Amino acid sequence: MGVSRLDNRAYYDDFAGWYERERHLPYHRMLDDLETGLVERYGTGKDVLEVGCGTGLILHRAAAFARSARGIDLSGGMLAQAASRGLHVAQASATELPIADASVDVAYSFKVLAHIPDIQGALREMARVVRPGGWVLAEFYNARSIRRLVKALKPPTAVSGATNDEAVYTRYDDAAAIRSYLPPELRWETTRGIRVLTPAAIVHRVPVLGAAMRWAEGALADLPGARDVGGFLVACCRRV
Numbered sequence: 001m002g003v004s005r006l007d008n009r010a011y012y013d014d015f016a017g018w019y020e021r022e023r024h025l026p027y028h029r030m031l032d033d034l035e036t037g038l039v040e041r042y043g044t045g046k047d048v049l050e051v052g053c054g055t056g057l058i059l060h061r062a063a064a065f066a067r068s069a070r071g072i073d074l075s076g077g078m079l080a081q082a083a084s085r086g087l088h089v090a091q092a093s094a095t096e097l098p099i100a101d102a103s104v105d106v107a108y109s110f111k112v113l114a115h116i117p118d119i120q121g122a123l124r125e126m127a128r129v130v131r132p133g134g135w136v137l138a139e140f141y142n143a144r145s146i147r148r149l150v151k152a153l154k155p156p157t158a159v160s161g162a163t164n165d166e167a168v169y170t171r172y173d174d175a176a177a178i179r180s181y182l183p184p185e186l187r188w189e190t191t192r193g194i195r196v197l198t199p200a201a202i203v204h205r206v207p208v209l210g211a212a213m214r215w216a217e218g219a220l221a222d223l224p225g226a227r228d229v230g231g232f233l234v235a236c237c238r239r240v
Helices: 008-015 026-043 057-062 076-084 119-129 146-153 175-181 201-205 209-220
Strands: 047-051 068-073 088-091 104-109 130-141 186-194 232-239
Touching (some): 008 076, 026 104, 026 201, 026 209, 026 232, 057 068, 076 088, 119 130, 175 232, 201 209
Parallel strands (some): 047 068, 047 104
């Protein structure tokens, strides 16, 4: 039997205490490295904003190479941990960013947009705060991926002592749907596919196989064709 769906703020406040329990494991380190590497590609020496920064794991790394790094999140529980890292963060909704127009060079969001019902509103806001010529890096859950199939077959994953991952709104999108969400001022230039091959997170803990899988995921992340079936699909969009 499933659990009652929570609003996003309540869900992530509940999740906050467990969020980093497995983030040190090889699979999650791989995801963080591939996502952080993409931000570094576009955001080195620039002003960056993370939409849905959670506990600040990626934002903390971005702050090392960006000119300035800010984050927003809906969850006060998540933000308390981000603030403890000394990060510049604020509590806000992705659909109402407390950021001035055209004030950052890169706005990015990982593992968040799939949980926002008003996805078009969130993308409009991300586009609004980016300077012309800047970038929006928007990660979606790919409807055409191994990860989607695994998620459909596996039992729910606990995110706290009382809640599992079925308790939050979640959407899976293909490329056509993603294009339909983009505001006219965003032009989808390229893609990064994250988790192209990995059938289950546990394979990354297997000696030799885990290292080979990590290498392959890095090699395929930007390869046309392969990247398009990544479990997480990042649309790299230029603000015109």
